[in-house]
Amino acid sequence: xxxxxxxxxxxxxxxxxxxxxxxxxxxxxxxxxxxxxxxxxxxxxxxxxxxxxxxxxxxxxxxxxxxxxxxxxxxxxxxxxxxxxxxxxxxxxxxxxxxxxxxxxxxxxxxxxxxxxxxxxxxxxxxxxxxxxxxxxxxxxxxxxxxxxxxxxxxxxxxxxxxxxxxxxxxxxxxxxxxxxxxxxxxxxxxxxxxxxxxxxxxxxxxxxxxxxxxxxxxxxxxxxxx
Amino acid sequence: xxxxxxxxxxxxxxxxxxxxxxxxxxxxxxxxxxxxxxxxxxxxxxxxxxxxxxxxxxxxxxxxxxxxxxxxxxxxxxxxxxxxxxxxxxxxxxxxxxxxxxxxxxxxxxxxxxxxxxxxxxxxxxxxxxxxxxxxxxxxxxxxxxxxxxxxxxxxxxxxxxxxxxxxxxxxxxxxxxxxxxxxxxxxxxxxxxxxxxxxxxxxxxxxxxxxxxxxxxxxxxxxxxx
DNA sequence: AATTAATTTTAGACAAAACTAAAAAATTGT
DNA sequence: ACAATTTTTTAGTTTTGTCTAAAATTAATT
Numbered sequence: 001x002x003x004x005x006x007x008x009x010x011x012x013x014x015x016x017x018x019x020x021x022x023x024x025x026x027x028x029x030x031x032x033x034x035x036x037x038x039x040x041x042x043x044x045x046x047x048x049x050x051x052x053x054x055x056x057x058x059x060x061x062x063x064x065x066x067x068x069x070x071x072x073x074x075x076x077x078x079x080x081x082x083x084x085x086x087x088x089x090x091x092x093x094x095x096x097x098x099x100x101x102x103x104x105x106x107x108x109x110x111x112x113x114x115x116x117x118x119x120x121x122x123x124x125x126x127x128x129x130x131x132x133x134x135x136x137x138x139x140x141x142x143x144x145x146x147x148x149x150x151x152x153x154x155x156x157x158x159x160x161x162x163x164x165x166x167x168x169x170x171x172x173x174x175x176x177x178x179x180x181x182x183x184x185x186x187x188x189x190x191x192x193x194x195x196x197x198x199x200x201x202x203x204x205x206x207x208x209x210x211x212x213x214x215x216x217x218x219x220x221x222x223x224x225x226x227x
Numbered sequence: 228x229x230x231x232x233x234x235x236x237x238x239x240x241x242x243x244x245x246x247x248x249x250x251x252x253x254x255x256x257x258x259x260x261x262x263x264x265x266x267x268x269x270x271x272x273x274x275x276x277x278x279x280x281x282x283x284x285x286x287x288x289x290x291x292x293x294x295x296x297x298x299x300x301x302x303x304x305x306x307x308x309x310x311x312x313x314x315x316x317x318x319x320x321x322x323x324x325x326x327x328x329x330x331x332x333x334x335x336x337x338x339x340x341x342x343x344x345x346x347x348x349x350x351x352x353x354x355x356x357x358x359x360x361x362x363x364x365x366x367x368x369x370x371x372x373x374x375x376x377x378x379x380x381x382x383x384x385x386x387x388x389x390x391x392x393x394x395x396x397x398x399x400x401x402x403x404x405x406x407x408x409x410x411x412x413x414x415x416x417x418x419x420x421x422x423x424x425x426x427x428x429x430x431x432x433x434x435x436x437x438x439x440x441x442x443x444x445x446x447x448x449x450x451x452x453x454x
Numbered sequence: 455a456a457t458t459a460a461t462t463t464t465a466g467a468c469a470a471a472a473c474t475a476a477a478a479a480a481t482t483g484t
Numbered sequence: 485a486c487a488a489t490t491t492t493t494t495a496g497t498t499t500t501g502t503c504t505a506a507a508a509t510t511a512a513t514t
Contacts, residue, residue, distance in 0.1 A: 011471065032492055045472055047493055052470090064479060064492060094321075095347040105341045112339075114332045120322040238501065259462055272502055274463055279500095291462060291509055456514095463508070470500085478493070484486095 006056070010111050013080055014039065015049050016058060019069055020077035029066035078142040084110040085131035086121050092132040093125060099132040099184055132184070134164025134222030148223045152190065152200055153216040160189045161221030168218045176215070181206050188221060233283070237338050240307055241266065242276050243285060244337075246296055247304035256293035305369040311337035312358035313348050319359040319412070320352060326359040326411055359412060361391030361449030375450050379417065379427055380443040387416045388448030395445045403442070408433050415448060 008016075018038050022030045032050070036043040054061040058073035069077060087109040091097040097105075119140075122128075129145065130136050138144040149164060163186045166173065177183070181204065191208055192201040198213030211219075235243075245265050249257045259277070263270045281288040285300035296304060314336040318324040324332075346367075349355075356372060357363050365371040376391060390413045393400065404410070408431065418435055419428040425440030438446075 009470080033490090041471095042473065043492060044474080044494080048471075091344075095344070095351050097343075097347065101343075105339070105344050108339045108341070112332070112335045114335070116324075116328075117318075117322070117332050120324065124322055236500080260460090268501095269503065270462060271464080271504080275501075457512100458514095459510105459512070461508100461510070463506100465506085466504090468501105468503075470502105471498100472500105473498070474496090476493105476495085479491080481490070482488080484488105 008076065011049070012053065012058075013076070013111055015046075015053060016069070016073055016077050017080050019059065019067060020074065020081070023069060026069055026074050029068045031066050035067075075142050078138040078144070080110050082138045082140075082142075083112070083118055085135060085137040086118060086125065086128070088131045088133070089125050089128045089137075090121060093128075102132065130162065130164075130222060132164075134162055134220070149220050150223060151217055152188070152202070152211070152219045152221055153198065153213060155190050155221065155223070157190050157193055159221070159223060160187065161223040162187050163219060164222040165220040166218055167220070173218060180209060180211075182219070235303065238276070239280065239285075240303070240338055242273075242280060243296070243300055243304050244307050246286065246294060247301065247308070250296060253296050253301050256295045258293050262294075302369050305365040305371070307337050309365045309367075309369075310339070310345055312362060312364040313345060313352060313355070315358045315360070316352050316355045316364075317348060320355075329359065357389060357449060361389050361447075376447050377450055378444055379415075379429070379438070379446045379448055380425065380440060382417050382448065382450070384417050384420055386448070386450060387414065388450040389414050390446060391449040392447040393445055394447070400445060407436060407438075409446070 015035070018035055019030050020026065022034050022038060032043050032046045035046045035050075039046070050059060050061050050067050053059045053073070054067075057070055058076060059067045059069055061067045084106045087106045088099075088102045091102040091105060092099055128137060130147065134147065134149060136144040136147050150161075151167070155161075163182065163184055165184070166177075186204060189203045190200060191203055194200070194210075198216065199210055200213075200216045201208055201210045242262070245262055246257050247253065249261050249265060259270050259273045262268075262273045262277075266273075277286060277288050277294050280286045280300070281294075284297055285303060286294045286296055288294045311333045314333045315326075315329045318329040318332060319326055355364060357374065361374065361376060363371040363374045377388075378394070382388075390409065390411055392411070393404075413431060415429045415431055417427060418430055421427070421437075425443065426437055427440075427443045428435055428437045
């Protein structure tokens with residue numbers, strides 16, 4: 001992967017990426033209107049582009065039937081997502097961006113064309129498996145470990161995952177996290193769930209702490225299933 | 228600088244950069260034909276674009292008279308060059324590209340639009356003053372230290388600079404450099420010149436060594452003059 | 455100074471990617 | 485089942501950046 005030799009325009013790449021995301025990981029066909037809405041463009045423009053992508057056999061398309069990525073198209077999508085997420089890791093880990101600032105810049109960087117660059121960037125970052133939001137990074141062949149983002153309150157005892165996001169991003173809540181030494185990127189394990197009040201005991205680097213149900217419904221963990 | 232708020236297309240940026248380089252640092256007016264040749268395009272295309280840039284007052288243009296960057300255009304050019312050279316430093320210092328591989332990739336990266344990105348990249352790289360080829364990196368305000376490329380044999384005692392090129396690129400000579408731990412990017416200082424045979428003692432990272440006149444007439448240093 | 459040569463500009467066209475407005479197909483509601 | 489609504493496609497423009505071919509201007513040569 002990564003090594004698709006045909007030329008793709010910036011616009012084509014954006015369409016492929018959008019179709020991949022809307023297809024819910026390539027299972028269901030995507031409506032013209034949905035693509036138009038997602039990309040802030042008009043349905044007629046989408047029809048034109050989809051025809052073009054179909055010519056290049058990146059998508060399977062029949063009039064009025066929606067569109068689905070071909071295997072070729074899926075690999076293109078994954079190569080773009082790989083680049084996007086590696087750049088996000090770079091921006092956060094090396095340039096000290098915060099995890100919520102990086103998306104827009106990564107949308108530009110993902111279109112840079114150089115296989116050598118991405119290989120070396122990957123190595124420089126230590127071959128990360130997930131991006132700063134906890135989403136998995138496909139490898140060069142488009143393979144990636146599926147992972148699920150869940151609230152701590154939704155998980156059973158024994159679950160383990162990386163803290164990747166908050167529901168409530170109020171200053172007060174972030175302050176609370178800071179006080180309790182909970183940070184994005186930390187790994188937690190669910191030790192015990194108190195049925196009475198729904199509070200949860202979790203293990204962290206600095207020992208185990210108990211958090212209230214309210215906190216547990218505001219913290220996302222990224223559960224990585226190897227498969 | 229850097230903070231020009233108007234939108235510029237990729238193509239416009241490429242023209243501005245080319246005009247800057249051909250104008251010999253903005254002193255003389257640039258011919259339509261020269262731009263076309265440099266950019267692998269046709270003179271008629273250049274005329275069209277130059278009109279457009281003139282509308283935006285990025286260049287001063289009169290029919291048949293060639294074109295010159297305005298002050299505004301000059302700052303745009305310098306901001307692009309700043310980005311190009313910072314990315315080159317990144318590619319060489321952080322991703323272990325060799326200095327002769329980076330230009331093509333940097334030509335893409337220089338168009339990424341994000342002031343925060345460039346500021347943080349600059350900091351991450353330790354505010355470098357020159358790129359891997361020894362060319363100076365303009366600061367945020369477009370100010371850069373002029374630098375001159377000179378043979379070691381042309382320099383007085385006390386001079387200091389970065390090794391940026393060779394006259395004689397024969398395998399034998401490159402092998403000699405390798406053996407003596409002299410590499411592109413190294414900083415040298417001229418310690419002593421032996422009048423008798425023209426040999427020069429220079430200080431390197433790994434101590435001081437004496438090189439013959441022959442060697443001294445084959446190695447270019449980039450001298451950075453603060454001004 | 456006049457003719458030739460080189461350079462530059464104009465005029466008209468084209469491809470990519472978008473748009474608007476209107477027609478066609480699919481879906482929905484009763 | 486069929487009228488109404490929604491979705492999708494077609495047809496015809498627009499903009500950006502390019503092109504070719506021809507006309508206009510400047511430069512060079514004798």
